[in-house]
Amino acid sequence: MLDELTDSSNSPDAAWDAETLIAEHQTGVWRYLRAIGCDPSLADDLTQETFVAVLKHPFQNFSQAATASYLRRVAFHLLVTLRRRQERFAVTDDMEMLDRDWSRWAGCDASGNEVIDALADCFSRLTKRAQQSLKMRFSENATREQIARSLGITEHGAKNLMQRAKLQLRQCLEEKTKR
Numbered sequence: 001m002l003d004e005l006t007d008s009s010n011s012p013d014a015a016w017d018a019e020t021l022i023a024e025h026q027t028g029v030w031r032y033l034r035a036i037g038c039d040p041s042l043a044d045d046l047t048q049e050t051f052v053a054v055l056k057h058p059f060q061n062f063s064q065a066a067t068a069s070y071l072r073r074v075a076f077h078l079l080v081t082l083r084r085r086q087e088r089f090a091v092t093d094d095m096e097m098l099d100r101d102w103s104r105w106a107g108c109d110a111s112g113n114e115v116i117d118a119l120a121d122c123f124s125r126l127t128k129r130a131q132q133s134l135k136m137r138f139s140e141n142a143t144r145e146q147i148a149r150s151l152g153i154t155e156h157g158a159k160n161l162m163q164r165a166k167l168q169l170r171q172c173l174e175e176k177t178k179r
Helices: 013-035 040-055 064-086 095-106 113-124 128-139 144-151 155-177
Strands: none
Touching (some): 013 040, 013 064, 040 064, 113 128, 113 155, 128 144
16 A cells, blocks of 8 residues: 555655654554544544545655644544534534644654553552453443442442542643643
């Protein structure tokens, strides 16, 4: 696929630049699409379409931040186009605000790796019961009743445990990522 996107009249470094562009920004584009509401398979498809669209035309890589922002805009517009075709789209007028918030959240590399690492560290600091309750809720889609039964506590106890754990995660993340 990469061969189709690079013209043989381009310099020999053109394919390498495309590979580098994809390697450096694919994760960030995918995470951005997930953050704005795409399910994993749609994020996969739109991430691929983003790079295909960008690499079909001459592309100037000015800086990491500018490139990441440009790729997010392309991905966003591809999502808008898809949603309009499906007649399932709620529009936002403030793309700059969305982009600014993503950049603040994702960190300097715009992939979100910094925040993911911080989240993993903060998660490891929770009690085992708190970790188990959040894993059950968000990885397994367990109900509060199922979580309570598994932990041997009441439903209200499970609710409180998860609320406290989420608050601890939020505070820890804010401390680690002070932006």
